Amino acid sequence: MSQAPTTFEEWWVGSYYRRFVEREGVPLYEGSILEDLATLPLKDWERRGGKAAYTRLGNQEDVNLQIVEIPPQGELKPEHHMYESVMYVMKGKGATTIWQEGEPKRTVEWEEGALLAVPLNAWHQEFNSSGDEPCRLLFGTNMAQVINLYHNLEFVFNNPFKFTDRYSHSMENFYADEGKRWNLRLFATNFIPDVRKFKLDPWEERGIRTSITRLYMGNSLSQLHLLEVSEGTYVTAHRHGAGAHVVVIEGGGYELLFQPGDELNPEKRQKVFIKPYGVVAPRTNEYHQHFNTAKGPLRQLAFRGWVRRPPSMNAKGEYDPVGAARSDNALAYSSKIRYDEEDPKIREEYYKELEKNGISLRLEPVDQGGA
Ligand SMILES: [Fe+2]
Known part of the structure; x- marks a missing residue:
């Protein structure tokens, strides 16, 4: 995606998001309705480990869902990205570690029903703390919109800019704050x-x-x-x-x-x-x-x-x-x-x-x- 196109099909791309999901090697679900995200079939996800699927629902590419499963005692590889993301825990229990490059890590524990912000372009890594149950996570994101806008994965996933106005280790109560x-x-x-x-x-x-x-x-x-x-x-x-x-x-x-x-x-x-x-x-x-x-x-x-x-x-x-x-x-x-x-x-x-x-x-x- 980051190289110059060599064929007409590559140049005349309808959806960089769709192309990205193909490259991820996991399912893309379309239509308007999915009956049960907790049992939706997923596929092995090489980029971060675990299993995953993406959606393209409502015939639009602004908001999309990413459904992720982590095996018992498993973890995902860390990532950071230029799209927004909020995580909901559908099943299981575990923890998320977040950090900005050069700053100490912060960990928050969660279980079913938890909703957690993943700050823009901050590093994050998810862990399953159960020894026998997989955990299933739902990320609501604007990944589709951002990938289509910039169509450069290096920019989306490897941008060194730190949004310290969104998150910094100095925000001590970032996850402990009861909110306003x-x-x-x-x-x-x-x-x-x-x-x-x-x-x-x-x-x-x-x-x-x-x-x-x-x-x-x-x-x-x-x-x-x-x-x-x-x-x-x-x-x-x-x-x-x-x-x-x-x-x-x-x-x-x-x-x-x-x-x-x-x-x-x-x-x-x-x-x-x-x-x-x-x-x-x-x-x-x-x-x-x-x-x-x-x-x-x-x-x-x-x-x-x-x-x-x-x-x-x-x-x-x-x-x-x-x-x-x-x-x-x-x-x-x-x-x-x-x-x-x-x-x-x-x-x-x-x-x-x-x-x-x-x-x-x-x-x-x-x-x-x-x-
Ligand atoms: Fe509505």
């Missing part, structure tokens, strides 16, 4: 020991008994969030630019996906049952809607990319329609269908699913679903 809640629904942190227990803020505008917290991690512009839909409820359908990856981390239910124009056509709605660790990545402007049909909450972790702070939010963390209208940012642009605007068949079908599962709690029969 800047405002309603806005939280900056580098490590959450278990996102399944993390308290979220109410978000009635999206759905009755729904809550969210947006996470800024690794001193980056990460757009991650944790969304929780309570038992017996679902969120309003909405759409935005492609790139969002919604990973189920707790509970179960289903998703509806449909294109603008098909709002009232049940035949055109794609219904996908979800459970941990399924992922849904809607395509550009595709409506998506989350339904909780299980006992207890449905909790999802969404990777949405690393772009500027959403201008659709005012300083209090509230939705700001003026800012949203001004925005030229596809990810920040969002459009929703209120409960009272949606096809009534959607709710009828939802009630049937609740009955099947013996859930008696329901949304109020008439409500507006927020602004």
